[in-house]
Amino acid sequence: KNEVEQSPQNLTAQEGEFITINCSYSVGISALHWLQQHPGGGIVSLFMLSSGKKKHGRLIATINIQEKHSSLHITASHPRDSAVYICAATVSFKAAGNKLTFGGGTRVLVKP
Amino acid sequence: NAGVTQTPKFRILKIGQSMTLQCTQDMNHNYMYWYRQDPGMGLKLIYYSVGAGITDKGEVPNGYNVSRSTTEDFPLRLELAAPSQTSVYFCASSYSYATEAFFGQGTRLTVV
Numbered sequence: 024k025n026e027v028e029q030s031p032q033n034l035t036a037q038e039g040e041f042i043t044i045n046c047s048y049s050v051g052i053s054a055l056h057w058l059q060q061h062p063g064g065g066i067v068s069l070f071m072l073s074s075g076k077k078k079h080g081r082l083i084a085t086i087n088i089q090e091k092h093s094s095l096h097i098t099a100s101h102p103r104d105s106a107v108y109i110c111a112a113t114v115s116f117k118a119a120g121n122k123l124t125f126g127g128g129t130r131v132l133v134k135p
Numbered sequence: 136n137a138g139v140t141q142t143p144k145f146r147i148l149k150i151g152q153s154m155t156l157q158c159t160q161d162m163n164h165n166y167m168y169w170y171r172q173d174p175g176m177g178l179k180l181i182y183y184s185v186g187a188g189i190t191d192k193g194e195v196p197n198g199y200n201v202s203r204s205t206t207e208d209f210p211l212r213l214e215l216a217a218p219s220q221t222s223v224y225f226c227a228s229s230y231s232y233a234t235e236a237f238f239g240q241g242t243r244l245t246v247v
Contacts, residue, residue, distance in 0.1 A: 025177070053233045066225060066238035073233070109177070113233055122168070122193065123227075123236060125177035 026050045027112050029126035036133050042097040044129045046110030055093045056123065057084050058109040066109070069095070100133045107131070137161050141226050141239035148216040148246045156211040156242050158226030164237075166229045167209040168193075169201065171222040172241075178225065184209055185232075216246045 027048045036042050046055070057069045070077050070084040072093075077084050081100075086093040097104055110126040142157045160167065165186045170178040180193030184203040198220055200212040209228075213220060226239040 027177075056236065058238075065240035066227075068235050068237065071235045111178075111236075122180050122183060122232075123178075125170075125179075127175070127177045 026124045027110055027126040029110050029129050033130045036100050038101060038133055038135050040100050042100050044095045044108050046093040046126055048091050048112045050114050052112040052114055054113040055086050056111040057095050060107040102133045102135050105131055105133050139226055139228050139237050139239040141242050143242060145243045150216060152216050153214050156224055158209045158239060159207050160228040164228035164230050168227045169211045170225045173222050218246050221246045
């Protein structure tokens with residue numbers, strides 16, 4: 024079982040719909056990241072959070088530390104939101120380092 | 136600011152050839168990472184560095200080497216390319232282990 028699991032793997036929505044992507048993790052973490060990867064493009068950090076909720080434009084990220092669960096919401100989705108969304112957790116790695124452990128990604132397609 | 140710059144963007148190697156993937160960042164970040172992303176899979180950590188002169192193995196280090204002689208640069212060396220190393224490689228950096236990570240645009244490597 025992966026330490027970081029995302030669902031769904033693929034998601035298709037109509038423009039304007041509300042989208043939710045879920046991320047569960049099974050290890051202790053110091054931070055949870057949401058990343059966006061456009062087709063053929065690089066990876067951009069959307070949020071980093073360790074508690075509560077963050078909002079940026081139409082994107083909202085929440086985390087529940089007790090339940091080891093985070094969600095990324097996209098309100099009023101638009102075709103330009105089509106991308107792969109990746110959840111990653113900062114976990115302790117050996118004694119001196121920390122690393123990001125990645126979920127498998129959620130491929131989102133928003134149709135006009 | 137350029138952020139994290141990776142070169143080259145694309146490369147085709149023959150089996151047994153060697154090459155170096157370059158990564159440089161201008162944000163004075165201590166932490167730098169190399170990941171590979173295989174189709175349909177999450178990113179896997181190859182090597183990481185917590186500062187100049189300090190490197191350590193990640194989850195999938197076999198077939199790769201790194202060095203960190205300066206804060207800015209973190210090159211990844213493939214000594215004897217194998218088809219299993221066909222992947223997209225991402226370099227990333229962060230100020231510390233629990234701060235936002237910045238990613239390069241990726242290098243698409245094909246070994247034939």
